[in-house]
Amino acid sequence: MSHYSHLPGARRGAVVAIVLACLAPLLALTFAAPADAAGLNLHRGSKGPSVRLLEGRLHRLGLLVASAVDRRYRAATVNSVKRFQRLHRVPVTGRVNRGVWNRIGREVYLRARAARGPAPTIIGHRGAVRPGLSENTLQSLRFAHGWADVLEFDLRRTADREIVLMHDATLDRTTNCTGAVTSWTLADLRARCSVNGQPIPTFEEAAAYVATVPEQIAPELKNQDFSQADIAKVVDLLDQYGLTGRTFVQSFTPGVLARVHDVRPGLPTVLASRTPPSVSAIRGSGSTRVAVDMVGLTATQVALYKRYGLKVWGFTALNRAGLVTAHSLGVSAVVTDVPRQARNYY
Numbered sequence: 001m002s003h004y005s006h007l008p009g010a011r012r013g014a015v016v017a018i019v020l021a022c023l024a025p026l027l028a029l030t031f032a033a034p035a036d037a038a039g040l041n042l043h044r045g046s047k048g049p050s051v052r053l054l055e056g057r058l059h060r061l062g063l064l065v066a067s068a069v070d071r072r073y074r075a076a077t078v079n080s081v082k083r084f085q086r087l088h089r090v091p092v093t094g095r096v097n098r099g100v101w102n103r104i105g106r107e108v109y110l111r112a113r114a115a116r117g118p119a120p121t122i123i124g125h126r127g128a129v130r131p132g133l134s135e136n137t138l139q140s141l142r143f144a145h146g147w148a149d150v151l152e153f154d155l156r157r158t159a160d161r162e163i164v165l166m167h168d169a170t171l172d173r174t175t176n177c178t179g180a181v182t183s184w185t186l187a188d189l190r191a192r193c194s195v196n197g198q199p200i201p202t203f204e205e206a207a208a209y210v211a212t213v214p215e216q217i218a219p220e221l222k223n224q225d226f227s228q229a230d231i232a233k234v235v236d237l238l239d240q241y242g243l244t245g246r247t248f249v250q251s252f253t254p255g256v257l258a259r260v261h262d263v264r265p266g267l268p269t270v271l272a273s274r275t276p277p278s279v280s281a282i283r284g285s286g287s288t289r290v291a292v293d294m295v296g297l298t299a300t301q302v303a304l305y306k307r308y309g310l311k312v313w314g315f316t317a318l319n320r321a322g323l324v325t326a327h328s329l330g331v332s333a334v335v336t337d338v339p340r341q342a343r344n345y346y
Contacts, residue, residue: 042096046073054096057108058084113327119346120326121333123218124148125316126167129337135174136165137198138209145213148339150248152218155203157230162186163203163237167222175200182223204237211241218270220250221260231256231263254285261286270313276301279308291315291335294325302330320345 042051052071058064058080068076078094085092088103096104124147127133127140134140136153144151154167159182171177171184177193184193189200203219210217219234238244250270251257257269271282272291276298282290282305290305291313305312314326315335323345326334336342 040096040098040101042073042101044073044075044078044094047071051077054101054104055080057104060108061104061111117327117330120314120331121149122147122339122342122346123150123152123313123333123335124215124339125152125335125337127151127153128339134195134198136167136201137195138201138205139198141206141209144339145215147343148215150216150218150333151210152220152250152335153206154220154222155234156181156222157226158182158184158186158189160185160187161230161233163230163234164189165201165203165206169222203234207237207241207243210243216246216248217243218248218250220272221253221256224253224256226251226256226259228259228263231259235260235264235267248289250291254281257285257287272315279305279310282310283308289313289332294322294329294331297329297331299329306330306332317342 040050042054048071051073052069054073055064055069055071055077058077059066059069061084063080063083064076068074068080081096081100082092082094084104084107085094085100088107090100090103124141124144126135127137127142128144128147129135129140130143133143141151141153153165155163156166156169157163162185164181164186166174166181168174168181170180171193172179174195175193177184177189181189186202193200221231221234223230234249235244238247244264244267248268248270249257249260250272251260252272252274254271257271260267260269268289269285269287270289270291271277271285271287274293275296276292277290282288288309289311292301292315294314294317297312297314302312311332312330313333313335314329314331317323317326317334317336317338319338320341323334323336323338323342326336327346334342
């Protein structure tokens with residue numbers, strides 16, 4: 001899966017703008033507070049923008065009619081505050097201090113979040129990606145365990161057609177070695193190359209680890225020329241470690257997914273795409289799930305996929321802003337670098 005940071009500058013700027021636009025209402029709703037919030041004391045007779053914000057929140061909660069949202073803390077505002085205080089079992093004063101202000105803001109936020117529907121399933125991208133934690137390593141999978149629902153990682157073949165965890169076609173970005181993965185034998189990789197001191201795992205090593213934890217897995221087949229023999233090796237290891245029933249095989253290449261179905265009919269697959277593919281293209285790949293870059297995904301497109309019974313995975317949420325975007329789009333699952341943060345947020 002790609003990172004937003006890999007986009008050209010102009011497009012990356014557009015992505016940031018979209019994310020900020022999505023975040024702005026939520027941030028204003030949840031965190032906006034007067035400059036003197038520490039000593040907040042709104043009461044009958046108060047007026048101004050703080051009162052207007054308070055009244056707007058009370059209106060969203062169904063406690064104040066729209067005509068009373070007028071920047072003036074009058075009887076209607078007092079009574080609505082008292083109703084809120086009774087409902088939440090706090091002293092009924094009709095006044096708003098910082099504690100009451102924060103309670104009202106939190107209630108509005110929780111209702112807005114609930115209105116967006118259930119939280120998406122959390123897919124740990126390349127395990128997890130963070131400073132000091134290298135992607136596609138056993139260490140990254142162990143870190144994601146317990147936070148992610150699904151462990152996602154990338155598979156490539158070596159010169160001697162062994163299967164290892166690696167995202168890029170070359171070793172240059174993530175290891176101390178260079179050149180195409182397919183130009184190295186497994187023995188040479190293990191003898192000479194590492195990922196920030198971590199060994200490059202084989203798929204068998206990853207499968208052996210995953211067999212000890214409850215998460216599902218979503219290996220992505222990166223080589224476009226993965227043969228049926230290569231795929232059979234992957235499937236045999238899934239069988240050997242009892243993982244077939246909790247695996248989703250991903251690829252950006254429909255032909256690879258077709259070969260997966262030739263080797264193991266019925267094994268769930270996911271068609272990955274940087275732009276939203278047609279429903280017929282997804283079905284033609286034999287998949288019931290589609291993973292789409294959230295940069296080009298809309299809530300309308302997600303709803304269309306769902307109407308046809310397709311599950312939608314959005315990638316890649318790099319931070320809280322991406323998690324908010326995924327939830328607002330209504331995706332079934334979010335592929336994220338920060339599964340721990342996602343678990344805490346959702």
